[in-house]
Amino acid sequence: MKAAVLHSFDEKLEKPEFVRYEDVPDPKIERPNDVVVRIGGAGVCRTDLHIIEGIWRSKVDVKLPYIMGHENAGWVEAVGKGVTSVKVGDPVICHPLVTSGHCLACRRGNDMHATESSFPGINADGGYAEYLLTGERALIRLPKTLAPKDVAPYTDAGLTAYRAAKKASRHLLPGEYAVCIGAGGLGHIGIQVLKALCAAEIIVVDRSPTALQLAKECGAHHVVQADGNELQAVLDLTGGHGAEAVIDFVGEGDSIRIGIAMxxxxxxxxxxxxxxxxxxxxxxxxxxxxxxVGNLVGTYPELVELMALADRGLVHLATREYRLRDANQALHDLHHGKIKGRAVLIP
Known part of the structure; x- marks a missing residue:
């Protein structure tokens, strides 16, 4: 199969070619619950840039060469002999973690804290390819209204944003305020989730006029330009006291100090x-x-809930499509802030 393969790290993200488009062996069924998915879309995430930088070397045992891509959706291509919940041809979205289901964290529904797991695109080969090896337990069948290429980024960007916004929505009341810092690939989803799950007034802060326009389209009640005066602007909007919830989709630079102050x-x-x-x-x-509050991806049930919102048209993704062979262009466009919403690679 064809894949976009990472062969070396680039700490400064300066190389014109981050990945190499080449032939690699097809994934094979090895265990009864294995499933091979034919990729219909693979999301391009800022985490992929961090992987290229080598930041994840201290967190997981990434061995090069290696295939990135942890936001995946497509169609079932092959199944192990123990698979019963999906069949060949089914359109599916992949929860990002492949777990055994046996550990206590799994049994409690906390898949992202499983003691036995793999994370395709993070510590195993991912979806920047024509096919992906995953597990039955990770798959959710898609309704007819949702195409794999249109929903792939929901598996990380969408799920992570949903998890944080859902936590916030549980304590936000009418008349209260929620601030989203960043209205990019994650933030524009978080805005929509907040609007669907609670009645708080939503304020969005971003430096990009394009992102702020997207925030308005997604339902933000107020948008604030991050120009050095954003803290005062938010305090003015909230009567000088700040917001009951602040969701920081940036998490670097000055966003942390300002977010906590907001x-x-x-x-x-x-x-x-x-x-x-x-x-x-x-x-x-x-x-x-x-x-x-820290937020790490999300659970299988939360991805089901997010798909229900998408199926009803309450949440949508702003995406830009690239061919798999153009993965380097997508990664460079993401790095330079040229993508409105999320980039998706299509084999």
Whole structure:
């Protein structure tokens, strides 16, 4: 099969070719619950850029050469002898983790904390290819309204945004405020999820006019240009007290300091993007009673819930399609901020 393969890291993201489009062996069924999926779409994520930079070397045992791509959807191509819930030809979306289902975390539904798992595109070959090896337990059959290429980024960008927005929606009441920092690939989904799940007033902060326009299209009640005065602008909109919930889809640079400052006393700051550090005096945590919440992908049931919202038209993805052979162009466009929403590779 054809695949876009990472052969070397590039810490400064300067090389014209990050991956090499080449022939690699087809994945094969090895275990009873294995499933091979013919890729209909593979999302291009900022995490892929971090993998190219080598940031993930300290977190997982990534051995080169290696196929990225952890946001995948397509059609069932082959199944192991123990597979009963899907059949060849079924359109499916892949939960990003492949788990055994036996550990306590799995049995509690916390797939992303499973002790026995693989994460195609992170610690195993992913979907920047014509075919992907996954497991039956990771698959969700798609309704006829949703095409694989249109939903692939929901498996990480959508699921992560959904998980954070769902947590926030549980305590947001009418008349309260939610701030989304970043309206890109994750943020524009989070805005729609908040709007679908709660009645809070949504404020979106981003430096890009294109992203702010997308935020308006997704239902934001207020948009704020990140030009150095965004903290004061948000405080003015919230009566000087800040928002009950702040979801930081950036997680680096000055977004952390500003995001926590935008959070009202006794409010919650949800960190989704990563790359920066949180450094707070303990006395400030005590006197403000702010809560800081980490968010790691999401559960299988949450992906089912997100597909239900997409099926009803309450959440949609802004996508830009690239051929698999043009993976380098997609990665460079993402790196340079040229993509509105998410990029999707199509074999």
């Amino acid at each position: 959070t009202r006393n006794a409010g919650a700051y949800y960190i989704v993007g990563y790359g920066g550090k949180i450094d707070l005096p303990t006395i400030d945590m005590i006197t403000t009673e702010k809560t800081i």
